[in-house]
Amino acid sequence: METNNYTIKDFKSDQDVRWCPGCGDHAILNSIQKAMTELGISPDQTAVISGIGCSSRFPYYVNTYGMHTIHGRATAIATGVKTANPELTVWQVTGDGDCLAIGGNHFIHALRRNIDLNIVLFNNEIYGLTKGQYSPTSKRGFISKSSPYGTVEDPFRPAELTFGARGNFFARTLDVDLKTTQDVLIQAAKHKGTSVVEALVNCVIFNNGTHSAISDKEFRADRTIILKHGEPMIYGKDRNKGLVIEGFNLKSITIGENGMTEKDILVHDAKCEDRTLHFKLGTMSGDLPVALGVIRDVEAPTYDREVEKQVKDVQEKHPQIHKLEDFLRTLETWEIK
Amino acid sequence: MADTAKVTSLEKVVIRFSGDSGDGMQLTGSLFSNLSAISGNEISTFPDYPAEIRAPQGTLGGVSGYQVHVGKKVYTPGDLADILIAMNPAALKVNKKHIKPNAIIIIDEDAFDESGMTKAGYKTNDPIAELGLGAAQIIGARITTMVKASLADSEMDNKSILRCKNMFSLGLLCWLFNIPVDNAMHLLENKFKKKPTILKANLKVLVDGFNYGSNTHASVSTYHIDSTEKQKGTYTDVKGNQATAWGLIAASEKSGLPLFLGSYPITPATEILHELSARKDLGVKTVQAEDEIAGVCTAIGASFAGSLAATSTSGPGLALKSEAINLAIMAELPLVVIDVQRGGPSTGLPTKTEQTDLWQAIYGRNGESPCVVIAASTPADCFDFAFIASKLAVEHMTPAILLSDAFIANGSSAWRIPNMDDYPAIHPPFVSEDMKSYWKPYFRNPENGSRYWAIPGTEGFAHRVGGLEKDNKTGAISTEPKNHQLMTNLRQAKIDNIAHVIPELKIQGNPDADLLVVGWGGTFGHLYSAVEALNAEGEKVALAHFNYINPLPKNTAEVLTKYKKIIVCELNNGQFAGYLRSKIDGITPLKYNKVEGQPFLVQELVDHFKTLLDD
Numbered sequence: 001m002e003t004n005n006y007t008i009k010d011f012k013s014d015q016d017v018r019w020c021p022g023c024g025d026h027a028i029l030n031s032i033q034k035a036m037t038e039l040g041i042s043p044d045q046t047a048v049i050s051g052i053g054c055s056s057r058f059p060y061y062v063n064t065y066g067m068h069t070i071h072g073r074a075t076a077i078a079t080g081v082k083t084a085n086p087e088l089t090v091w092q093v094t095g096d097g098d099c100l101a102i103g104g105n106h107f108i109h110a111l112r113r114n115i116d117l118n119i120v121l122f123n124n125e126i127y128g129l130t131k132g133q134y135s136p137t138s139k140r141g142f143i144s145k146s147s148p149y150g151t152v153e154d155p156f157r158p159a160e161l162t163f164g165a166r167g168n169f170f171a172r173t174l175d176v177d178l179k180t181t182q183d184v185l186i187q188a189a190k191h192k193g194t195s196v197v198e199a200l201v202n203c204v205i206f207n208n209g210t211h212s213a214i215s216d217k218e219f220r221a222d223r224t225i226i227l228k229h230g231e232p233m234i235y236g237k238d239r240n241k242g243l244v245i246e247g248f249n250l251k252s253i254t255i256g257e258n259g260m261t262e263k264d265i266l267v268h269d270a271k272c273e274d275r276t277l278h279f280k281l282g283t284m285s286g287d288l289p290v291a292l293g294v295i296r297d298v299e300a301p302t303y304d305r306e307v308e309k310q311v312k313d314v315q316e317k318h319p320q321i322h323k324l325e326d327f328l329r330t331l332e333t334w335e336i337k
Numbered sequence: 338m339a340d341t342a343k344v345t346s347l348e349k350v351v352i353r354f355s356g357d358s359g360d361g362m363q364l365t366g367s368l369f370s371n372l373s374a375i376s377g378n379e380i381s382t383f384p385d386y387p388a389e390i391r392a393p394q395g396t397l398g399g400v401s402g403y404q405v406h407v408g409k410k411v412y413t414p415g416d417l418a419d420i421l422i423a424m425n426p427a428a429l430k431v432n433k434k435h436i437k438p439n440a441i442i443i444i445d446e447d448a449f450d451e452s453g454m455t456k457a458g459y460k461t462n463d464p465i466a467e468l469g470l471g472a473a474q475i476i477g478a479r480i481t482t483m484v485k486a487s488l489a490d491s492e493m494d495n496k497s498i499l500r501c502k503n504m505f506s507l508g509l510l511c512w513l514f515n516i517p518v519d520n521a522m523h524l525l526e527n528k529f530k531k532k533p534t535i536l537k538a539n540l541k542v543l544v545d546g547f548n549y550g551s552n553t554h555a556s557v558s559t560y561h562i563d564s565t566e567k568q569k570g571t572y573t574d575v576k577g578n579q580a581t582a583w584g585l586i587a588a589s590e591k592s593g594l595p596l597f598l599g600s601y602p603i604t605p606a607t608e609i610l611h612e613l614s615a616r617k618d619l620g621v622k623t624v625q626a627e628d629e630i631a632g633v634c635t636a637i638g639a640s641f642a643g644s645l646a647a648t649s650t651s652g653p654g655l656a657l658k659s660e661a662i663n664l665a666i667m668a669e670l671p672l673v674v675i676d677v678q679r680g681g682p683s684t685g686l687p688t689k690t691e692q693t694d695l696w697q698a699i700y701g702r703n704g705e706s707p708c709v710v711i712a713a714s715t716p717a718d719c720f721d722f723a724f725i726a727s728k729l730a731v732e733h734m735t736p737a738i739l740l741s742d743a744f745i746a747n748g749s750s751a752w753r754i755p756n757m758d759d760y761p762a763i764h765p766p767f768v769s770e771d772m773k774s775y776w777k778p779y780f781r782n783p784e785n786g787s788r789y790w791a792i793p794g795t796e797g798f799a800h801r802v803g804g805l806e807k808d809n810k811t812g813a814i815s816t817e818p819k820n821h822q823l824m825t826n827l828r829q830a831k832i833d834n835i836a837h838v839i840p841e842l843k844i845q846g847n848p849d850a851d852l853l854v855v856g857w858g859g860t861f862g863h864l865y866s867a868v869e870a871l872n873a874e875g876e877k878v879a880l881a882h883f884n885y886i887n888p889l890p891k892n893t894a895e896v897l898t899k900y901k902k903i904i905v906c907e908l909n910n911g912q913f914a915g916y917l918r919s920k921i922d923g924i925t926p927l928k929y930n931k932v933e934g935q936p937f938l939v940q941e942l943v944d945h946f947k948t949l950l951d952d
């Protein structure tokens with residue numbers, strides 16, 4: 001790790017954090033501030049852009065440049081910031097409603113363009129700020145104030161949506177897993193291109209325990225797997241479970257049973273261009289553990305730098321044109337004397 | 338070659354070029370208008386696009402036109418044409434309503450064969466009689482046959498040969514208007530510099546057309562169009578949308594801010610996106626966004642990051658952008674919003690002109706949300722008003738909406754390439770080093786009420802802005818009632834203040850008028866022409882034409898209350914008239930309104946004003 005002169009204080013603003021006590025957002029705030037400290041990029045060179053929602057209050061709490069914008073549009077605004085000044089480090093904080101309902105269109109297009117943003121998606125499977133309506137990530141049948149008889153629609157799976165939109169970086173973490181959160185945030189920030197970190201957060205007030213099946217201490221080790229590039233996909237309380245391929249599908253096995261050894265277990269390749277396995281890993285559930293950590297991390301040309309490069313290339317081809325007047329004089333003109 | 342035809346002098350003339358989309362009539366029209374401008378005429382042009390993009394050849398739906406008005410005191414593309422060039426029977430039929438009864442009509446006789454007549458839906462084989470064009474002077478030439486013969490020895494295929502037909506008509510017009518054919522040859526040489534085969538063919542056909550006119554004395558009279566004393570300088574012809582794009586670039590240079598455009602294609606505003614996307618050589622960054630909301634939002638992000646940021650659209654797009662414009666109002670960030678108005682509501686009449694977005698621009702947002710609204714009035718002054726919109730937005734940290742319209746955006750006029758030294762500097766109100774100890778985001782310049790701009794990357798000024806109401810001192814989120822009232826007042830005062838830096842309203846025409854004509858934006862040419870025509874007849878009429886709408890020039894009330902009879906003319910149902918009444922006590926203007934998707938006609942205005950003067 002490079003040493004730098006920043007401490008976490010440099011990234012804390014003077015504003016009181018107003019989230020409910022016990023809200024999962026607190027932990028992510030903390031981890032982002034720690035990640036920023038470790039990354040060592042000046043708060044003056046950092047911009048944090050958010051939409052609207054409980055989670056989107058975020059920029060007020062970090063002492064960087066920041067804009068709390070309008071519902072759903074953070075992705076588009078962050079795209080403008082980064083395209084205008086690619087030197088800035090741009091974070092986007094957004095909720096499941098903000099990012100995937102009203103802002104869904106901007107989200108997929110940012111991924112398609114591969115603009116260098118660090119998108120942190122606070123997924124609590126609910127609209128927190130508007131006091132408890134189901135969101136595009138709420139499970140089918142979910143009962144909420146706006147779905148008293150349960151929803152009759154399927155949720156988005158952010159990983160699937162990211163890969164479907166040709167995203168090149170996707171990670172998942174849990175609010176209660178501080179270490180993984182900080183790890184993936186640092187990797188997301190270092191990734192050049194759109195990175196999506198899905199943070200599974202708890203809304204204690206309107207959707208308490210929505211992630212508890214995987215986040216509770218007693219189940220977590222057996223129901224999640226922390227993927228690390230280059231390492232075998234081993235998980236479980238006793239570190240004796242692993243993932244293998246059977247046919248076209250992933251399968252969980254126990255090491256030592258049915259002749260399975262560590263050698264049979266898949267090694268995670270986050271850098272693989274082909275998304276097929278990343279799709280599978282990103283959507284594991286049921287008998288398979290939910291994947292945490294960085295699932296995909298592939299480098300590709302970024303929109304912001306490509307725009308800059310195109311401008312430079314065109315300028316080099318037309319060295320005689322520096323100012324508007326130079327250009328106007330290349331048009332069909334006539335003189336009045 | 339000496340010409341023996343009688344030469345008649347004309348003050349101005351309106352020519353309409355029309356044919357199939359593939360006939361190149363737009364090119365012919367613009368070449369002709371440029372030739373006239375080179376000879377010292379004023380020019381104003383307007384294209385008439387076909388109803389469909391690829392309609393079958395020879396049908397009414399495929400007719401494309403280009404109207405050119407040249408001469409002295411030319412402020413509009415003209416009402417009805419004096420001369421029509423109709424390359425086929427469909428073009429003749431479609432344009433019948435756009436020409437004067439005694440017009441000269443040049444036709445390609447070859448195109449009036451049975452198949453051509455059928456495609457255009459004629460019932461007889463005498464188009465002139467069938468359309469009731471008996472009073473017109475017809476110049477018929479077998480253009481297709483002559484062009485084919487002329488290029489028989491060339492290497493070109495039949496299709497390329499036929500593409501040269503338009504040059505025959507250009508040559509014929511040069512003869513008719515006593516324009517030296519050398520001038521036209523020179524223009525073509527520049528135009529087709531890189532395509533020698535096409536150049537050679539076009540030159541040959543051009544000269545053939547000219548010689549045909551003079552050899553056959555195709556018309557009993559030829560014409561000379563009066564020229565005007567124009568300011569010395571280098572001229573080009575410019576369309577409103579191009580001028581708008583270039584005005585933004587000029588403002589970027591004057592302010593030292595990089596230019597950013599976020600936009601989504603929409604008729605009739607798209608050319609602004611095209612024009613700026615092509616100007617990478619000047620460092621312009623453009624994002625073709627996924628929708629209009631993203632267009633304005635990327636611009637807001639770019640503005641936050643320190644660019645001169647703009648978004649271009651038309652009415653439906655402005656509707657989508659309104660929430661984001663409010664964010665820029667609340668965060669007090671500079672933003673230029675260009676609305677090239679078209680016929681509405683909803684998708685309306687996408688290619689036609691209207692002034693029906695005025696209220697949307699002034700009022701179309703939630704909350705008390707004042708911003709600058711200005712309007713351009715000619716193709717050429719789109720440059721100046723795009724520049725001014727940028728200057729006001731940057732120096733007062735506010736969105737500025739620039740209203741253009743389909744008529745001036747697609748129309749063209751001659752434009753003297755400006756010397757940028759004649760344009761004022763633009764001073765972005767950046768924070769300064771010495772403010773570091775006490776600065777807060779909503780700390781204001783006491784002189785104009787604008788906040789200061791700290792762009793990301795500036796050391797020691799990290800701060801947060803957003804759409805929530807903020808405390809006027811600390812910049813922290815605030816719902817305190819008195820603070821909200823104060824911030825509302827401060828935002829309003831900032832915009833009202835701009836009245837002190839914009840020019841006062843000027844009266845044109847006769848200041849002691851019996852009738853004051855009031856207009857705004859793109860109707861200037863028609864209103865001015867009508868007022869001039871009436872004053873020439875000895876009436877006493879004046880024009881007050883507005884470019885600054887919010888805020889209004891500070892002498893507006895003083896000027897308007899001087900006149901007993903005021904008529905507000907606009908291409909909507911009376912939006913500006915209503916706005917003026919809400920702003921100025923004691924005026925009850927008459928109204929003249931039209932919502933047909935078409936510009937005014939000078940004649941209809943003259944006729945209507947006469948009825949008021951007779952009262």
Ligand SMILES: Cc1ncc(C[n+]2csc(CCOP(=O)(O)OP(=O)(O)O)c2C)c(N)n1
Binds near residue numbers: 054
């Ligand atoms: C244009 C607009 N529509 C609706 C709202 C109301 N609104 C605010 S936040 C929100 C949903 C927030 O949910 P999410 O993005 O998941 O954030 P959370 O509060 O759960 O963190 C809604 C519907 C708004 N502010 N603006």
Ligand code: SF4
Binds near residue numbers: 018022025206
């Ligand atoms: S309502 Fe839910 S999401 Fe919002 S702050 Fe409280 S716990 Fe967090």
Ligand SMILES: [Mg+2]
Binds near residue numbers: 095128135
């Ligand atoms: Mg949520």
